[in-house]
Amino acid sequence: MKLLLVCGILMTMATASAQTAATRNAATPEPVAQDPRAVRAQDWLTKNLGWLNDEQVRITEIPAPPFRESLRASYLRKLLSCCGLRVRTDEAGNVVAERPGEKGNEVVLVTAHLDTVFPAGTPINVRREGTRIFAPGIGDNSTGLVALAALARALGEAKIKTQRTLVLAADVGEEGEGNLRGVRKLMDTYGNRLRYVIALDGASTDHVTTSGLASRRIEIAVTGPGGHSWADFGVPNPIHALSRSITRFVNVHVPEQPRTTFNIGEIEGGTSVNSIPSRAAIKVDLRSEAEAELDRLEAALREAIEAGMAEELAASRDRGVASGGPNGKLEMKFRVLGVRPGGELPESSPLLAALREADRSLGNRSRLERSSTDANLPLSVGIHAISIGAGGHAGGAHSLGEWYDPSGRELGLHRVLLTVLGIAGMEALPEKLSDK
Numbered sequence: 001m002k003l004l005l006v007c008g009i010l011m012t013m014a015t016a017s018a019q020t021a022a023t024r025n026a027a028t029p030e031p032v033a034q035d036p037r038a039v040r041a042q043d044w045l046t047k048n049l050g051w052l053n054d055e056q057v058r059i060t061e062i063p064a065p066p067f068r069e070s071l072r073a074s075y076l077r078k079l080l081s082c083c084g085l086r087v088r089t090d091e092a093g094n095v096v097a098e099r100p101g102e103k104g105n106e107v108v109l110v111t112a113h114l115d116t117v118f119p120a121g122t123p124i125n126v127r128r129e130g131t132r133i134f135a136p137g138i139g140d141n142s143t144g145l146v147a148l149a150a151l152a153r154a155l156g157e158a159k160i161k162t163q164r165t166l167v168l169a170a171d172v173g174e175e176g177e178g179n180l181r182g183v184r185k186l187m188d189t190y191g192n193r194l195r196y197v198i199a200l201d202g203a204s205t206d207h208v209t210t211s212g213l214a215s216r217r218i219e220i221a222v223t224g225p226g227g228h229s230w231a232d233f234g235v236p237n238p239i240h241a242l243s244r245s246i247t248r249f250v251n252v253h254v255p256e257q258p259r260t261t262f263n264i265g266e267i268e269g270g271t272s273v274n275s276i277p278s279r280a281a282i283k284v285d286l287r288s289e290a291e292a293e294l295d296r297l298e299a300a301l302r303e304a305i306e307a308g309m310a311e312e313l314a315a316s317r318d319r320g321v322a323s324g325g326p327n328g329k330l331e332m333k334f335r336v337l338g339v340r341p342g343g344e345l346p347e348s349s350p351l352l353a354a355l356r357e358a359d360r361s362l363g364n365r366s367r368l369e370r371s372s373t374d375a376n377l378p379l380s381v382g383i384h385a386i387s388i389g390a391g392g393h394a395g396g397a398h399s400l401g402e403w404y405d406p407s408g409r410e411l412g413l414h415r416v417l418l419t420v421l422g423i424a425g426m427e428a429l430p431e432k433l434s435d436k
């Protein structure tokens with residue numbers, strides 16, 4: 001399975017670079033910033049920054065916990081519908097708007113994730129301090145969502161028609177255990193028509209994500225007989241067992257190069273202070289720049305869990321509980337919650353050229369970055385994809401103290417617009433994108 005995955009990635013990387021070599025010269029996008037239609041669209045964005053700021057707050061106030069994005073989705077459907085666009089909601093829950101281009105068989109997908117990491121019931125009180133707006137999810141990813149809506153309007157107002165078909169989507173399942181199911185569904189829908197993917201995620205304009213960080217999310221549950229804390233002392237305790245395992249696992253050495261990380265992000269179990277619990281569970285996030293390191297880390301995790309359980313059973317024997325008997329057992333369930341394959345955008349990708357051209361014309365400097373985003377999945381199968389911020393500044397992502405500062409967001413919006421136009425091509429310039 002794992003070997004197949006690695007081979008698959010190597011093969012798709014080879015395909016991607018061959019494809020790029022063939023299209024390199026022909027598909028290099030021309031500067032679009034000076035085109036009067038692009039100027040009109042940029043003007044629209046500049047004049048409507050107040051609208052963007054207000055809508056961003058409104059979006060944030062609609063909760064979108066993992067697997068429960070539908071309320072926010074219907075609001076995005078409304079926001080996207082008003083631009084003469086046909087908007088639908090697909091089976092996965094993605095909100096999808098299509099702007100057909102002359103080349104209907106070539107699709108550029110611009111997508112922003114709807115979901116937040118915050119569970120249902122998290123209070124969302126939007127608070128302002130100076131230019132900063134504080135609220136969970138305000139940056140990640142209300143910034144991307146409002147930029148998507150603004151992009152639809154700016155293109156509509158400037159009456160821009162593109163060569164490639166533009167698909168604008170607010171997708172589900174990017175965070176946590178969503179396992180990229182939204183973008184997976186979009187890839188299924190558009191199949192081999194899907195040429196380029198631009199994910200709008202977060203705020204900053206100083207980077208472009210061109211490498212997908214491989215990650216695995218795993219839940220480990222340990223179960224045992226349970227019992228009374230005093231009367232049954234010695235019966236193996238799943239919390240004790242997991243604690244022993246965790247102590248081992250967090251001491252595992254991970255390399256700096258390729259950068260590899262782990263996090264035990266959730267722990268639960270037990271029913272009362274004076275009961276030996278019958279179940280305890282942890283959720284673990286493993287990430288690496290190299291798939292092979294992830295394999296090693298996952299193996300180390302399994303080993304640590306087994307060793308911790310063995311140690312707890314040995315302690316239980318020492319305390320007089322017959323091992324293997326009805327009270328001397330522990331069981332473990334190892335469940336993979338999500339797998340994000342890694343992938344790389346070829347340096348010579350026309351999509352990267354379009355982004356760089358946008359940066360050049362806006363006087364923006366950005367560096368290449370590796371991250372775990374909606375772009376992972378297309379990158380893992382050789383579809384050219386990037387993830388970029390949509391402007392402004394943000395901090396505290398995935399925490400209750402998250403904030404967003406819209407100062408200077410215009411730059412990010414123009415960068416998104418020009419990148420999209422650069423790769424989708426405008427109607428009047430057919431000869432410039434003939435990369436067949």
Ligand SMILES: [Zn+2]
Nearest residue numbers: 140141201202
């Ligand atoms: Zn995000």
